Amino acid sequence: MPDAPMFDAPMLLVFPSLMAYAAFSDLFTMTISNWISILLVIAFVGVGLLAGMPVSTIGLHLACGFGVLVLTFSLFCFGWIGGGDAKLAATTAVWMGVEHLAEYGMGSALAGGALTLALLQFRRWPMPGWARTRLWIMRLHDKDVGVPYGIALAAAGLALYPETGVFVRVLGG
Secondary structure, three states: OOOOHHHHHHHHHHHHHHHHHHHHHHHHHOOOOHHHHHHHHHHHHHHHHHOOOOHHHHHHHHHHHHHHHHHHHHHHHOOOOOHHHHHHHHHHHHHHHHHHHHHHHHHHHHHHHHHHHHHHHHOOOOOOHHHHHOHHHHHHHOOOOOOOOHHHHHHHHHHHHHHOHHHHHHOOO
């Protein structure tokens, strides 16, 4: 990588910023926009190239994401996960690479299980008056609405991000 430490922080913040946005978007609207997933892939390629990652390694990361997209799209077709969740899992897999894919899957499952249990408990409580005026809170409280799983996907990705090859490479490791 060229000697340009002033670019290190912005490059390292792209992934966490987009993941946080995706998680909050899912929390408040139950949607994850396509542009987030597209930007995550483009950003990975850009950061990878700027960090001096070999093109073949970038290709393997993209292939990893494609494999996860095939799997998660299948889950979406059965109605088991949302489309935004499928795309977010796949684009996060691009950043994780094959080295951290199993950990990411396990972390997402554990975080998603904890989120689901917390949400099921939350849905058993009566809603106070102030919360009834907040559409997003009422949506979360609705037993007929799914789980904003993008929160779990983002949490797992953010937890593993400092161990990823692209993160370590940007820091000169």
